[in-house]
Amino acid sequence: MKYTRKEFFIKTIQGAAVIAMPTLLTSVLESCNNNLNGPNSPGAALSNVQGTLANGNVTVNIDSSSPIAKTGTAALVNFSNGTVLVDHPSNNSFNALSSICTHQGCQINSYDSGNSQFVCNCHGSRFDVNGNVVQGPAGSPLQKYATQVLNNQLIIKVG
Ligand code: FES
Known part of the structure; x- marks a missing residue:
């Protein structure tokens, strides 16, 4: 299958997003967890x-x-x-x-x-x-x- 330059660019961005999503999600969840518990122990x-x-x-x-x-x-x-x-x-x-x-x-x-x-x-x-x-x-x-x-x-x- 042959892609136009625009289609190739969109496919590349979509692929990068799929690869980066787990890392991004983990980072966001860790950030939320820190906010819930604060920098110290929750007691x-x-x-x-x-x-x-x-x-x-x-x-x-x-x-x-x-x-x-x-x-x-x-x-x-x-x-x-x-x-x-x-x-x-x-x-x-x-x-x-x-x-x-x-x-x-x-x-x-x-x-x-x-x-x-x-x-x-x-x-x-x-x-x-x-x-x-x-x-x-x-x-x-x-x-x-x-x-x-x-x-x-x-x-x-x-x-
Ligand atoms: S209700 Fe938000 S810190 Fe207590």
Whole structure:
């Protein structure tokens, strides 16, 4: 079969595209994967802890049986109206943050204990234990709630 110069050019471009496509596709997928996980690890899934909501306060057991009893731990506290991120940086000191990512509203449920950061695995945003953005795409901090420790109970003021 004889091709015109134009047909030959088109066939050559089509052939090159078929050969280059797998490499291009792999590159795009790797790029997407990096965006999902961010440059650091995605963190470990948080333990779930049950809390009780009453009068605008969520009460959580923090005795020795609790996943957040030890310093350096973090958890996702579930209660009737929602969830709150909690970490335990030092004795009798807790941080409590909104668990709803300020980027597009995903539930944050991972914690990078090495960097003390909460990680949203939807698009890789990272927040420090005070809720400040460490890495976007989120542009706003997480809401922080006041906490109090009373008799092996953590009280989080969400109301
Ligand atoms: S919704 Fe959390 S990073 Fe996009």
